[in-house]
Amino acid sequence: MITSMLCMQISNAYLQFLRGPGTKMLFEFVKEMPKSETPFRIEIASLLGGLFFTWVVLQLFPVVLTSLVYEKQQKLRIMMKMHGLGDGPYWMITYGYFLALSVIYMLCFVTFGSVLGLKFFTLNDYSIQFVFYFIYINLQITLAFLLASFFSSVKTATVTAYIGIFGTGLLSGFLFQFFIQDSSFPRGWIIFMELYPGFALYRGLYEFAQSATSGSNVGTDGMRWHDLSDSANGMKEVLIIMFAEWIVVLFVAYYIDQVFSTGSGKRPLFFLKGFQKKPLSSCKTLSIQRQGSKVLVQMEKPDVMQEREKVEQLLLEPTIDHAIVCDNLKKFYPGRDGNPGKFAVRELSLAVPRGECFGMLGPNGAGKTSFISMMIGLTKPTSGAAYVQGLDIKTHMDGIYTSMGAVEESLKSLNLFHGGVADKQSGKYSGGMKRRLSVAISLIGDPKVVYMDEPGTGLDPATRKCLWNVIRLAKRDRAIILTTHSMEEAEALCDRLGIFVNASLQCIGNPKELKARYGGIYVFTMTTSSDHEKDVENIVQQLTPNANKIYHLSGTQKFELPKEDVKIANVFRAVEVAKRNFTVVAWGLADTTLEDVFIKVAREAHAFDTLS
Incomplete structure (x- = not known):
């Protein structure tokens, strides 16, 4: 402090020497220095x-x-x-x-x-x-x-x-x-x-x-x-x-x-039952719970009712012959944002035995994919029950899923093994090759049930023929459910067909039964000169008065002939008589196609829904 005062006096004396005796420097705010360090550290x-x-x-x-x-x-x-x-x-x-x-x-x-x-x-x-x-x-x-x-x-x-x-x-x-x-x-x-x-x-x-x-x-x-x-x-x-x-x-x-979680679906007390699988026989009481569906059963067609009765019998006396059994299965999506709810699958009863390929036909939005999604565990049914190899899809999906097996055999069967194709990444495959790979994957591990959603879409004729051969061989010891929009594919592969419209099964049977049951007509075509069109109409009227002309253009006429009124032999005789009387350029007699059946069933179902 003494040193500081001495410095102040010396500074003032020097300043007065330069500026005069009246000059003075103020040091009121000068503090002692140097000052010791303050312990201040921030982490x-x-x-x-x-x-x-x-x-x-x-x-x-x-x-x-x-x-x-x-x-x-x-x-x-x-x-x-x-x-x-x-x-x-x-x-x-x-x-x-x-x-x-x-x-x-x-x-x-x-x-x-x-x-x-x-x-x-x-x-x-x-x-x-x-x-x-x-x-x-x-x-x-x-x-x-x-x-x-x-x-x-x-x-x-x-x-x-x-x-x-x-x-x-x-x-x-x-x-x-x-x-x-x-x-x-x-x-x-x-x-x-x-x-x-x-x-x-x-x-x-x-x-x-x-x-x-x-x-x-x-x-x-x-x-x-x-x-x-x-x-x-x-x-x-x-x-x-x-x-x-x-x-x-x-x-x-x-x-x-x-x-x-979807795909597991175990019961809340599964840990108390030792993870036991529930057999189909323990669920037989489900078949008697039908009071809520009496109205629907009464409106069903005989073939659909017969399938439902078959399912009821299987639930009462279960066997291992049927790999898939669906009992009154439903999937309902509730309405959102002011839109009404919608049935994706409505009270479906179906039984598919081993060794059968069951084809599902229907327009877009009919419920085919929703049905498969429930069967493989992607979505859960709203009500009803379904069993695969005797296991309930609601509680035992883990036991239903198949294990991996021999990849090489499946690849060879679909021509995906040779020529470097098997070594390619699947992302580099073409659309057709990806389809074939999907089919090969579905057959890995020798599964007892296979679901195929439009497997032949986008394939060239040769590859499609190869695919069909593989599916024919695969269905010998397993049940296959196949959805398709190709009537040719359905007739070539499926032992039975079901036509779905508006979430409901409208008819079921093998292709010949469906064509006989829902077709019921022959399509007769004859081409002559315009002068003899009336003669052709007279010949058809002699075959059956219930004939219906559906096409007429430049001498070519087509007629629908009810099968119950016409014998094929009579048609051939009538054509021979016509050839002797005038020139017949061309003629033909065709049976009802599966496509005709599909269109007819879909129209009837839509008409019924509109009226109701």
Whole structure:
């Protein structure tokens, strides 16, 4: 201080020498200097540790959730199940994959912070950090599995997950932290709030930040294992809560996946029954529950009623000969946005024995694909029952899905093995080759039931002929359900056909029966000169007065002749007489085609729905 006063006097004397005796320098605000260092250090990681690091760790959650929902939305897991991947291996593989991904992510997180020298990482014991992060990422993965069961859209899951992340960080940093710091706030309520995994994560990171801050200021070593016994340290309770939640959520997620997820459909108490498969014979009482469908049965045609009675008999006296049995199966989609509800499948009863190819014909939107989707587990029926090899599709889809088998034999049968085709990636196949590959995949593992949705679409004639031969050979020891819009394909492959219109089965039988039952006419065509058109009409009237002219152009006439009124021999005799009397350029007699039957049945069904 003396030195400072001396400096002030010397400065004033020099200033007065230069400017005159009236000049004076004021030093009221001059302080003592130099001044000793003030201990003031800020650990930036400790300030960011709570909120920022919470968001960093939570970024893993939407990655896991959206991946699981994507598999569900794209039906990828169902496809894997169909090819033999059980629930146990699926969970182990998927869980292991996300755990490895999460461990790598957290190692990079801790390593990066340590390399930067952040006290948040370097002062706290690494073993405590490893245990904390390891338990939490396992809890996070199990939570993703649990929530994935309630989402069907990736977009919805993604938005929800990120809103949850953002909200968790804000609530933790600007609300939960004040409760932790308030010593008067009940500890029991803090523990209760930590049951929410996001708050538990924040509390653990907050404790790491506090230990790092205090350790850097006083020169201690940060958090150590013995510090967990301190009542002021909340890390011990956080670890216990997160570990207990991890185990509980894991079992709950697996249970919900088994009971509610599409393609599994087990009963709520499946774990008490030892995963026993329910045989068809135990479901025979379903056949007597028909009171609600009496009106429909009365309106059904005789062939459809006969099929329903056949199903009832099979339910009362089940046999292993019928691979597929559907009993009063329904699929109804409720109305949305003011639109009325719609039946996709309406009270379908069907039995398909082994060794039969059953063809499903119908216009677009008739319910064919919806029926197959229910049978393979993509969607669940609204009501009714269906059994494949005696197993209920509602509760035992895992037992229905077939296992993988010999790929080489299937590829050879469809010409997908030679010429380098088998070595190509499937994405590089043409449309026809992809169709053939799909058929080959469906036959892998020697399945007893095969569903084919328009397998011949887009194939050239030679490849289609090859495909038909494969299907003919495949149906010898298995049941095949085939949908198609090709009448030629239906006649070539199917032992029986069912025509579906407006979600209902309208008729059923083999192609010849359907043509005889619903056709009932011959189409007679004759071409002459215009002068003899009247003579042709007279000949047809002599064959049957119920003939109906359907076409007339430049001497060519077509007539529909009822089969019950006409004998083919009489037609040939009439043509011979006509040839002797005038010139016949051409003539023909055609039976009813399957396409004619299809059009007639569809028109009748639409007309009935319009009237009703």
